[in-house]
Amino acid sequence: MVQGRERGVRYGNGDNAVLRLVLWQVWDSKCCWCGEPVEYRNAQIDHIIPKTVRHARLQELKVRFGLADDFDPHDPQNLAPICVRCNPRKSDTDYEAPFLKTVLDCADNRRAAVISRVLSFGASGKVAERLLIARAAGLSDQAIREEFEEHAPLLARILSLVDYQSFVLVDVALNQSERCQAVDVSLDRRGRATKALVEEVCGSDLGSLLGQPIAQLIEDLDESIQSDFEYMDSDAPVRAGDGREYLTINVDTVDFERTDKSIRFLLRGSFSAGMPTSLLLSNPKDGAEQLQEGATLSGLVQCDVHWTFAGFEASECLLEELVLDNCSSQIHLN
Ligand SMILES: [Zn+2]
Known part of the structure; x- marks a missing residue:
């Protein structure tokens, strides 16, 4: 499910200059085709599947690359930075290459980060x-x-x-799967002070500090959703938690507690997450599993991290409040 606010972040809708800057940042200042570092001024916005592609051809490509029916060429899932040398050299033969699927996957993984950063520019x-x-x-x-x-x-x-606001992108390795989730953590002034403290005093970076507790938060979220759906009024068993499209955490307050040999960080804030096509129903009549639209989640979270000279320990992320939207209304069986 794509939310209305997110829908606003697309090529040609508002300021492409901000979109270009954000794409360039989120793709680590590299051209999506040659992989070489590119200066901001030489970075252009690439439509990975060209925006000029004909309708019939687009339908073919959707099937070929397993793209959703409502695939939008102007959505960040089809946008990437490209250098001025590569852009004119893209030809129709490129669209056949398996390489294109890789670039599309990269864009899809970065989509949530691109959207939240573009939106933050709007706010500030x-x-x-x-x-x-x-x-x-x-x-x-x-x-x-x-x-x-x-x-x-x-x-x-x-x-x-x-x-x-500024952001820290946290790559979270999930225990129960091979998957890795990119989580955007937004920081205000105090959050940035924490980042500096972590880097200068603890000699680490905030991303690795938060990786493990956020992985735990994700597990808790999956469990909460699973138990919520088990109580739904349906004859068929319901399974939830098949991956999140995005997870953004806004750090609102940070407290420190320092002793001679340790620092304890207590970060509190809110989060929002989307879980599109995340619900599977097993229909006992024909055994069919049906992919559903998904859910949006939001709530409050508290992250407690303890650092000693030996490194980080006893970190945990507590789910304090969880609100689930748009779930039950979208469950329907064939
Ligand atoms: Zn290039």
Whole structure:
């Protein structure tokens, strides 16, 4: 299921410049075709399956690559940064290559991160816009560089007064499967102070600090949904929890507790997650399993992480409140 707010994040809807910057960031500043690092100013937005492809051809490609019926070529699942050298060289033969499936999979994995970052730009408004202009201007130009150096200290001072959001992308290895989930954790000023503390004092990065507790949160979410669905009014058994499309955690407060040899971090915040096509029904009459639309989840979470000189220990993520939307209404049996 695609939510209305998410639907807004697509090529041609609003500011493609922000979308271009975010794609470039989320793809680690690399061209999706040659894999080489690309400067922001030389990065363009690539429609992996070209936006000009004819309808019949698109239908063929959907079948071939197992894409959803409502596949939208302008959605971030079909967008990636491409360098100015590769872009003109893409030809129709490229669409046949198995390589294209790999690029599409990469885009799909990064879709949630792209969407939440684009949305955060929308919320923080002018500051992001100015940063974007400064970045696009190109600091290798001597005149621009001098101007930047002159004004940067002032900019930094202004930025320190503004509470803007930034993100940490956490790759979470899930215990029960081969899968890895990319989770976006948004940080305000205090969250960034935590990040700095973790990096400078603990010598680690916030991503690896949060990986294990978030994996646990994901397990708890799956369990809660599973038990919720078991109570549903249906003759058929229901199975839930077949992967999340996105998971975003907003850290609202951070507390520290320091002793001589250890630091305890207590992060609290809210989360939202989507689980499209995640419900499977086994119909006892014909044994058919049916893929359902899915659910959105939101709630409150508390993450308790304990660091000593030996490393991180006793980390846990507690699910404090869980709200499930759009589930029961979409269950239907053939
Ligand atoms: Zn390239």
